[in-house]
Amino acid sequence: MRKVIVVDGTQLVGRYKGCLLIACAQDGNFQIFPIAFGVVDGETDASWVWFFEKLADIVPDSEDLMIVSDRHSSIYKGLSVVYPKAHHGACAVHLERNISTYYGKYGVSGLFFSAAKAYRVRDFEKYFDQLRAKSAACANYLEEIGFEHWTRAHCKGERYNIMSSNNSESMNNVLTKAKSYPIVYMIEFIREVLMRWFAARRQKVARCKSLVTPEVDERFLQDLPASGKYAVKMSGPWSYQVTSKSGEHFHVVLDECTCTCLRYTKLRIPCEHGLAAAIEFGIDPKVVVGWWYGLQTFSDSFQEPILPIADPKDVVIPQHISDLILIPPYSRRPPGRPTTKRIPSRGENRVSFNIQTCKHFSYIYVFSIKCVDY
Structure with a gap:
């Protein structure tokens, strides 16, 4: 995996x-x-520190690790204690929600997203200057947060295409039904979901004939028409000058997965300039991508089986576990009827489906969730 982890909590x-x-x-x-x-009493400092300590057993702290979350103070506290070396990025969607609440009348949401997703500092500055012209107060609010927390251009780590916490929020949505279950049954529900997902991904790999994953293949097809608009000249081994019709030059180095537009550099997927260079000189663009996008690496990520739970009678429980006295977490039931549907974030669109099913089948399963945000 690319070393980006998204964390979130749900009640x-x-x-x-x-x-x-x-x-x-x-x-x-x-x-x-x-x-x-992890199941905890609430999103407190102690809970997040405990969760990050357990997570560190799987993903240790390192300077090339990026963690993305909302701006919950307890998450910041836990990261400072357990992951002091890792970089931390704020979710752009949560920030946009705050901006829309307090500065929505200025119409700055679009400029905010453009500035956040910009690859080059000069592109970021262009959008941010336009945002400041519309609302100086909003610009000051974003400056106080720190550009390195919410922009791709100023980020000190590598966020790739992950600019929000949508991965974890989508997982929360998948588990909406199970959040009302007792803990043991909720964990079993999660295990079955993952078992179905991984089985479906194994079948997807078996059908794929490309060197890269299906989504990266699709990305190539989207950028292919634009790649034909550039003039390409070789400047050295694997190094090329790519010139647009307006006369702007880009330097592409295919074996290092870099381009001066920085999209190739940030995502490790050839941009239109990289595609133009590769096609012009007969190089398969599918061999000059980040290694995480290779079909074999994708296949290796879910080869470990997710096993069914054994019969409880056959499980030997250690004495120090069986001696524990577990009590329910301290909680206060809020007034009113509990909600059953997740409240959508600002900017989310509800999608309705008209599904016609065969009379021989009565179950529809969702096997995977894709979160692509370029």
Whole structure:
């Protein structure tokens, strides 16, 4: 996996309440890859520190690790204690929600997203200057947060295409039904979901004939028409000058996966300039991508089986576990009727489907969720 982890928490709605903490990565096909789940009393400093300590057993702290989340103060506290070396990025969608609430009348949401997703500093500055012209107060608010927390151009780590916490939020949505279950049944529900997902991904790999994942293949097809608009000259081994019709020059180095537009550099997927250079000199662009996007790497990520639970009678429980006295988490039931549907974030669109099913089948399963945000 690319070393980007998205963390989030969601409230449980069962008898004893509590909170489910989730850590997810994204595989080479831009699909959710769950890493860890934890059930705690609530999103407190102690809970997040405990969760990150357990997560560190799987993903140790390092300077090339990026963690993306909302701006919850307890998450920041936990990261400072357990992951001091890792970089931290704020979710752009949550920030946009705050901006729309307080500065929505200035119409700055579009400029904010353009500035956040810009690859080059000069492109970021162009959009941010336009945002400042519309609302100086909003610009000051974003400056106080720190550009390195919410922009791709100023980020000190590598965020790739992951600009929001949608991976974890989508996982929360998948588990909406299970959040009202007792903890043991909720964990079993999660296990069955992952078992179905991984089985479906194995079948997808078996059908794929490309060197890269299906989504990266699709990305090539989208950029292919634009790549024909450039003039390409070789400047050295694997090094090319790509010139647009307006006269702007780009320097592409295919074996290093870099381009001066920085899109290739940031995503490790050839941009239109990289595609133009590769096609002009007969190089397969599918061999000059980040190794995470290779079909074999994608296949290796889910080869470990997710095994069914054994009969409880056959499980030997250690004495120090059986001696524990577990009590329900401390919680206060909120007034009113509990909600059953997730409240959509600002900017989310509800999608309705008209599904016609065969009379011989009565179940429809969703095997995977893709979160692609370029």
